[in-house]
Amino acid sequence: xxxxxxxxxxxxxxxxxxxxxxxxxxxxxxxxxxxxxxxxxxxxxxxxxxxxxxxxxxxxxxxxxxxxxxxxxxxxxxxxxxxxxxxxxxxxxxxxxxxxxxxxxxxxxxxxxxxxxxxxxxxxxxxxxxxxxxxxxxxxxxxxxxxxxxxxxxxxxxxxxxxxxxxxxxxxxxxxxxxxxxxxxxxxxxxxxxxxxxxxxxxxxxxxxxxxxxxxxxxxxxxxxxxxxxxxxxxxxxxxxxxxxxxxxxxxxxxxxxxxxxxxxxxxxxxxxxxxxxxxxxxxxxxxxxxxxxxxxxxxxxxxxxxxxxxxxxxxxxxxxxxxxxxxxxxxxxxxxxxxxxxxxxxxxxxxxxxxxx
Numbered sequence: 001x002x003x004x005x006x007x008x009x010x011x012x013x014x015x016x017x018x019x020x021x022x023x024x025x026x027x028x029x030x031x032x033x034x035x036x037x038x039x040x041x042x043x044x045x046x047x048x049x050x051x052x053x054x055x056x057x058x059x060x061x062x063x064x065x066x067x068x069x070x071x072x073x074x075x076x077x078x079x080x081x082x083x084x085x086x087x088x089x090x091x092x093x094x095x096x097x098x099x100x101x102x103x104x105x106x107x108x109x110x111x112x113x114x115x116x117x118x119x120x121x122x123x124x125x126x127x128x129x130x131x132x133x134x135x136x137x138x139x140x141x142x143x144x145x146x147x148x149x150x151x152x153x154x155x156x157x158x159x160x161x162x163x164x165x166x167x168x169x170x171x172x173x174x175x176x177x178x179x180x181x182x183x184x185x186x187x188x189x190x191x192x193x194x195x196x197x198x199x200x201x202x203x204x205x206x207x208x209x210x211x212x213x214x215x216x217x218x219x220x221x222x223x224x225x226x227x228x229x230x231x232x233x234x235x236x237x238x239x240x241x242x243x244x245x246x247x248x249x250x251x252x253x254x255x256x257x258x259x260x261x262x263x264x265x266x267x268x269x270x271x272x273x274x275x276x277x278x279x280x281x282x283x284x285x286x287x288x289x290x291x292x293x294x295x296x297x298x299x300x301x302x303x304x305x306x307x308x309x310x311x312x313x314x315x316x317x318x319x320x321x322x323x324x325x326x327x328x329x330x331x332x333x334x335x336x337x338x339x340x341x342x343x344x345x346x347x348x349x350x351x352x353x354x355x356x357x358x
Contacts (some may be wrong), residue, residue: 195242209254
C-alpha cells in the first residue's frame with residue numbers, strides 16, 4: 001500500500017471519499033429496505049411458518065438487492081464521469097467494479113426470488129374460499145413452485161451470463177446451433193418435463209393421494225417438473241421420474257368412490273338364535289342409517305357359517321369417505337356400537353383360547 005501525491009492505490013482522496021459515501025449509503029439503504037420489507041410482507045403473509053422463515057430471509061435478500069443496485073448505479077456513473085472530471089482519479093482495474101456489482105446484484109435478485117417462491121402457498125391459501133387446502137390445491141402449489149424455480153434459474157442464468165461479459169446474441173446463436181445436441185443430451189430431462197405436464201393436465205393423481213405406480217406404493221407428497229415424490233408406508237421416499245408416469249399404469253386409491261369393508265364376527269355357539277337374528281337385523285340398520293356409509297342395497301349382515309365352536313356372521317358395507325383417517329375413525333365407532341349391541345343382547349364373542357365346556 002502506497003500513498004503519494006494525495007493518491008491511495010490509484011484513487012484520489014476525493015474519489016475515496018465518494019466511494020466511502022456510496023458504501024455507507026448502500027449499507028443504510030439495505031437496512032431501510034430490509035425493515036420496510038419485513039413490515040410489508042409480515043402484514044400480508046398469514047402463514048406463521050412462511051412469515052418466520054421465507055419472509056425473514058427474503059427481507060435480507062431484498063435489502064441486498066437494493067444496496068447492490070444503488071452501489072452499481074452510482075459507481076457506474078462515477079466511472080463514466082472519470083474521463084470528464086479531473087478530480088475523479090481511479091486505477092484502470094476500477095472499471096471492473098461495476099461488473100462485479102452487477103454480478104452480485106443479479107445473484108441477490110435470484111436469491112430473493114427463490115426466497116419468495118414459498119409465498120405461492122400463502123397466495124393459494126388466500127384465494128381458497130374454504131380455508132382448507134385439498135389435494136388439488138396442494139398439487140397446484142407444488143407445480144407452481146417447481147415452475148417458478150425453473151424460470152428463476154433460467155432467467156437468472158441469462159443475466160448472470162450478461163454480467164460476466166458474455167455476448168447474449170452469440171450465446172443464443174450458439175444455443176441454436178447446438179440445440180440438437182443439447183436436446184439429445186437432455187432427452188431424459190425433457191421427457192420428465194413433458195411427463196410433469198401430462199400429470200398436471202390429465203390429473204391421474206394429486207398430492208395426498210395413495211397410489212400404486214409400478215412396484216411403488218405410497219402417498220404422493222410432491223409433484224415437481226422432473227420427479228414425483230411418493231412416501232411409502234414405512235416412511236421412505238421414492239423418487240419417480242415423471243417420464244415413467246406416461247407409460248406405467250397408475251392405480252389411484254384416492255379416487256375411489258367408496259371404500260369397501262368386510263369383516264367376520266364370531267359369536268359363541270351357545271348364543272340365543274333369536275338374539276343372533278336380532279343382532280344381524282340391528283347391525284344392518286346401523287350400517288344403513290350411518291351418515292358415512294353408502295350403497296345400502298349392497299350392504300349386508302348375515303350368518304355365514306356355523307361350526308362346533310362359533311356362529312360366524314359376515315358384515316359387508318361401503319364407507320363414503322375420502323381418506324384413510326376418516327375411514328379408521330368411522331370403523332372404530334361402528335365396532336364400538338356393535339360391541340354395545342352384543343352386550344345389550346347378552347351375546348358373547350367366541351374366543352378360541354377358552355375351551356368350551358361340554
